[in-house]
Amino acid sequence: xxxxxxxxxxxxxxxxKLYLSLFAITLLMQGSGxxxxxxxxxxxxxxxxxxxxxxxxKYAAANGVVSFLDILSSANLWFLxxxxxxxxxxxxxxFFIWYREWTxxxxxxxxxxxxxxxxxxxxxxxxxxxxLFVLGLVSFQILILPLLQSLYQSVIDPVLRGDxxxxxTIVQSHSLLRILIPSNFTEFVLWYGGGAVFVIVxxxxxxxxxxxxxxxxxxxxxxxxxxxxxxxxxxxxxxxxNYDYLYPSELFTIEFVIAILIGAMxxxxxxxxxxxxxxx
Amino acid sequence: xxxxxxxxxxxxxxxxxxxVTFTADKGKITCLIGINGVGKSTVLKAIxxxxxxxxxxxxxxxxxxxxxxxxxxxxxxxxxTMPPNMSVGDSIQFMKDFYASWNDERAEEMLEFFKLKxxxxxxxxxxGNTAKLNLLHGVSLDVDYVLMDExxxxxxxxxxxxxxxxxxxxxVEDRGVIITTHEINDIEHLIDEVVLLDNGAVKLQxxxxxxxxxxxxxxxxxxxxxxxx
Numbered sequence: 001x002x003x004x005x006x007x008x009x010x011x012x013x014x015x016x017k018l019y020l021s022l023f024a025i026t027l028l029m030q031g032s033g034x035x036x037x038x039x040x041x042x043x044x045x046x047x048x049x050x051x052x053x054x055x056x057x058k059y060a061a062a063n064g065v066v067s068f069l070d071i072l073s074s075a076n077l078w079f080l081x082x083x084x085x086x087x088x089x090x091x092x093x094x095f096f097i098w099y100r101e102w103t104x105x106x107x108x109x110x111x112x113x114x115x116x117x118x119x120x121x122x123x124x125x126x127x128x129x130x131x132l133f134v135l136g137l138v139s140f141q142i143l144i145l146p147l148l149q150s151l152y153q154s155v156i157d158p159v160l161r162g163d164x165x166x167x168x169t170i171v172q173s174h175s176l177l178r179i180l181i182p183s184n185f186t187e188f189v190l191w192y193g194g195g196a197v198f199v200i201v202x203x204x205x206x207x208x209x210x211x212x213x214x215x216x217x218x219x220x221x222x223x224x225x226x227x228x229x230x231x232x233x234x235x236x237x238x239x240x241x242n243y244d245y246l247y248p249s250e251l252f253t254i255e256f257v258i259a260i261l262i263g264a265m266x267x268x269x270x271x272x273x274x275x276x277x278x279x280x
Numbered sequence: 281x282x283x284x285x286x287x288x289x290x291x292x293x294x295x296x297x298x299x300v301t302f303t304a305d306k307g308k309i310t311c312l313i314g315i316n317g318v319g320k321s322t323v324l325k326a327i328x329x330x331x332x333x334x335x336x337x338x339x340x341x342x343x344x345x346x347x348x349x350x351x352x353x354x355x356x357x358x359x360x361t362m363p364p365n366m367s368v369g370d371s372i373q374f375m376k377d378f379y380a381s382w383n384d385e386r387a388e389e390m391l392e393f394f395k396l397k398x399x400x401x402x403x404x405x406x407x408g409n410t411a412k413l414n415l416l417h418g419v420s421l422d423v424d425y426v427l428m429d430e431x432x433x434x435x436x437x438x439x440x441x442x443x444x445x446x447x448x449x450x451x452v453e454d455r456g457v458i459i460t461t462h463e464i465n466d467i468e469h470l471i472d473e474v475v476l477l478d479n480g481a482v483k484l485q486x487x488x489x490x491x492x493x494x495x496x497x498x499x500x501x502x503x504x505x506x507x508x509x
Binding site for chain 1 (some may be wrong): 325328329330331332347348350351355357359360361362363364374377378379380381402
């Protein structure tokens with residue numbers, strides 16, 4: 001097995017327990033939310049039933065049916081909290097994946113820098129691990145959506161429910177899922193490519209700090225600032241005087257090119273730093 | 281041969297290494313001596329490419345530092361360089377996975393000699409056992425040179441004896457060894473060459489045997505002369 005894959009395997013193995021915990025928390029919280037809100041809905045229906053409305057059928061005819069999206073919306077906090085937690089955990093991990101190598105008296109960075117392989121493999125393994133973790137969590141969310149829907153169906157009587165929505169409808173109707181799970185390739189590239197470039201820029205800032213310490217923090221912050229400014233530049237130009245100078249497709253192309261350039265430049269700087277400037 | 285020529289390094293304004301020049305030959309044990317903070321560890325880190333130098337050159341068998349050197353030279357820092365939650369067995373597997381020069385048979389021998397258990401977590405090892413495992417990671421590589429930073433520092437007498445016995449065994453025979461210490465008494469009888477460092481500069485390099493034969497001085501005697509005038 002080549003050493004990049006070995007390093008990637010190592011990175012995954014080191015995060016595995018925490019990663020499984022995120023899966024478990026997501027499943028438990030979202031499952032509990034859907035179960036609780038579905039049960040609450042059934043109870044509210046039962047409370048409203050009386051001599052005039054004595055069956056679920058009559059209730060549904062008078063008040064309409066409920067959909068999975070309605071329950072999902074009621075359980076919004078339960079649903080969003082684990083996603084926010086996962087995003088938070090992975091955001092912190094972008095820094096921790098580097099800084100933990102320098103912590104404690106057993107500094108693993110000594111060993112990593114002395115591996116008989118290109119040092120960029122260590123960098124690429126860390127980057128791939130972060131991207132893999134993000135995609136893994138999103139895939140897990142896609143996988144458990146049908147499970148959550150089944151849970152909702154098991155609690156609420158079919159008479160009270162509308163027709164089951166397709167997964168696509170659920171994703172497209174949810175403000176956050178729509179972003180997390182893009183419906184076409186362009187959106188996928190836009191969100192996840194943009195995210196990857198952002199991680200690459202942060203990695204460059206971290207390596208600047210690890211190479212030049214205090215001065216590196218300033219350089220890193222300036223570097224992040226420049227990257228954000230470059231990404232925002234086409235929007236700043238196009239929105240000037242409230243006049244659209246560029247068509248959306250042109251704007252997309254320009255953003256795409258700028259992102260590629262920032263990503264390539266960041267990778268180049270990172271590889272130079274990791275080979276020539278980094279210090280244990 | 282490991283050659284350092286006019287190596288300079290600064291941390292901020294502090295000059296840590298000032299024109300450090302010396303050589304260490306294969307088949308010899310070279311000892312870098314100096315009090316704490318004179319730059320001994322920095323010299324070893326610079327040789328291993330773990331800290332950049334400001335000027336000068338470092339050559340290993342005529343080649344500059346790069347990824348290819350890590351199959352030819354091993355470094356045993358003053359602390360173990362594996363994650364604390366790794367087990368002894370996992371750390372050995374890690375070395376085996378990454379280094380083509382890993383000698384599993386030798387690792388097994390040392391594991392038995394040091395009486396280390398594969399299942400123990402590194403975090404739970406005593407200081408002495410951690411130092412032994414650290415040494416095992418370095419010496420089990422079939423490399424031409426081994427660099428060791430204070431291998432006897434802060435460990436019990438029995439562990440010291442076991443570690444010292446490694447130096448007189450076939451485990452380091454024919455290899456070039458650079459070892460740092462500020463307590464020369466432990467290893468005076470083991471070393472061939474001495475490099476005396478003071479304030480980041482080389483004060484003197486000499487061969488122990490020649491010094492004993494020609495001037496009748498021990499390493500301690502020379503150190504007294506150099507450091508205390």
